Amino acid sequence: MFTRPYKRKFIGSIAMAVVLAAITPVRPKLIEITVNKYIAAADKTFADKAIEILVWITIFQIGFTVLETLLRFYFSYITSWLGQAVVKDMRVKVFGKVLSLNLRQFDKTPIGTLTTRTIDDIERINDIFSDGLIPIIADLLSILCVLGIMLYTDWQLTLISLIPFPIIIVATYYFKESVNKSFYRVRNAVSSLNAFVQEHITGMYIVQAFAAEKREGEKFDEINREHRDANIKAIFAYSVFFPLVEIVLALSMGLIVYYTGRQALNLGVGQEGKVMSFILYLNLIFRPLRVIADKFNVLQMGMIASERVFKVLDNDDVLPPSPPAAYAPAHVKGKIEFDRVWFGYNEEHPVLKDVSFLVEPGETVAIVGHTGSGKTTIISLLNRLYQINRGQIKVDDVPVDEFDVDTLRKNIGVVLQDVFLFPGSVLDNITLMNPSIPKEKVVEAAKLIGMHEFILQLPGGYDYNVMERGATLSLGQRQLLSFIRALLYNPAILILDEATSSIDTESELLIEKAIDKLIAGRTSIVIAHRLSTIQRADKIIVLDKGEVKEVGSHLELLARGGFYSKLHRMQFERKMQAT
Incomplete structure (x- = not known):
């Protein structure tokens, strides 16, 4: 061969x-x-x-x-x-x-x-x-x-x-x-x-x-x-x-x-x-x-x-390739639907169990739940990083299996809690070494986040070497850089997976201001342990042990006195004890 x-x-x-x-x-x-x-x-x-x-x-x-x-x-x-x-x-x-x-x-x-x-x-x-x-x-x-x-x-x-x-x-x-x-x-x-x-x-x-x-x-x-x-x-x-x-x-x-x-x-x-x-x-x-x-x-x-x-x-454990006539639209509206989805990293132990929910274009949806409830798994499945066991996931009413994988992922911007930076310059890490992205767009996105001045203070500015895994930057600074990266690609769907969990209050305020501009007309999914960051969401989905327990707005869920209300009360009490 x-x-x-x-x-x-x-x-x-x-x-x-x-x-x-x-x-x-x-x-x-x-x-x-x-x-x-x-x-x-x-x-x-x-x-x-x-x-x-x-x-x-x-x-x-x-x-x-x-x-x-x-x-x-x-x-x-x-x-x-x-x-x-x-x-x-x-x-x-x-x-x-x-x-x-x-x-x-x-x-x-x-x-x-x-x-x-x-x-x-x-x-x-x-x-x-x-x-x-x-x-x-x-x-x-x-x-x-x-x-x-x-x-x-x-x-x-x-x-x-x-x-x-x-x-x-x-x-x-x-x-x-x-x-x-x-x-x-x-x-x-x-x-x-x-x-x-x-x-x-x-x-x-x-x-x-x-x-x-x-x-x-x-x-x-x-x-x-x-x-x-x-x-x-x-x-x-x-x-x-x-x-x-x-x-x-x-x-x-x-x-x-x-x-x-x-x-x-x-x-x-x-x-x-x-x-x-x-x-x-x-x-x-x-x-x-x-x-x-x-x-x-x-x-x-x-x-x-x-x-x-x-x-x-010979390992055939790969995601099914895009079909020959894969769906590759010029523009994605951002409608997301999970229909009775089952998934487990090991099929004998499902992580998600019969999960169903709908996100309309332009909506901001928050997903909350205890650690291990399946929040991040939902994001991975939406990106087709794993293949579901049962059910169906749709974007704009089209199953994600029928999408061209590159088109699907280019329209989903992700900011993760554990930010990975490659050895190289700040500019290369933001653009992922894509030569088609001009520096002017990077500067524009950095200004939107409020990171432009910070980057200019680094030795070499946008050419500053962040070293392997971003060792020369703080965790909060690395998260802000990844946020610029997500903004730069102007995705139809924005995902924030615990994106503000390790950022100080001042940096979090900068991000919240940028988010207000960014989510206008864009579907957004926010995953956070701190309930204060998701109270303005149009809809909140509460997960527990891989199952959807509650769906509704912040006030609606508090009024029900159920699972979300309990989570909110526990965090409020911890906050009061800390002060």
């Missing part, structure tokens, strides 16, 4: 492997002929011209060595290039898949695990091409060609030299199995390390605020110890295997010298050239054998990594 665009390069690398395998035994064979004919003077025919012929043979050997080196360089380059090209395409595909995953996948999957899949595991797939499949094919072809020439030259000597080979075959098998198990443990440990570090760097404030550095450090030490032990086991296998290969090679060479020495004594015929060539042949066989088991492990680890990557690619 991913190699199809590079089919010619892939076939070319295989062809290059065949060529390299064919020329591998040439130099040893040429050395054998040279020694037997012109150095040991086995052939007296050319004895007078021996020196001249040796010079030309030497020149040819040098030229042939240079040519072989260039071919091996090109082979190494083309396989590495192919690996990097495939990895680049695969990484883009995987990240695109991650972007389309249902948000529940991020709720239950550690961020570090997805990071490992997208970066580290895909890098292991690159090794399949640069150090795995194609190099293994090249090495095996080279071994077969060398063995073929050895058998053709002297089949008896070849078989004698291969007597210790069963040792290396058994050792290679056990080495491969041992290293494979160790590498599998290493990959799991790396994934755990990535997840742990990602989570703890993100939550470092909590770790330090609760003096948990020592405890969390001990947890990290335990995970890191597993990573170390797995690597040490692999290192031990290497330290045993490579010396064993050298011992087997030495045994084979000893058998060659012994056998050819016996032949020379019995037959009186020089075997110098044959001995030299066979020793070179053995080195050509053992050179790839030293690393072929390691390459098999690289290939296997690449396959394990590819299985993990393809699990992400």
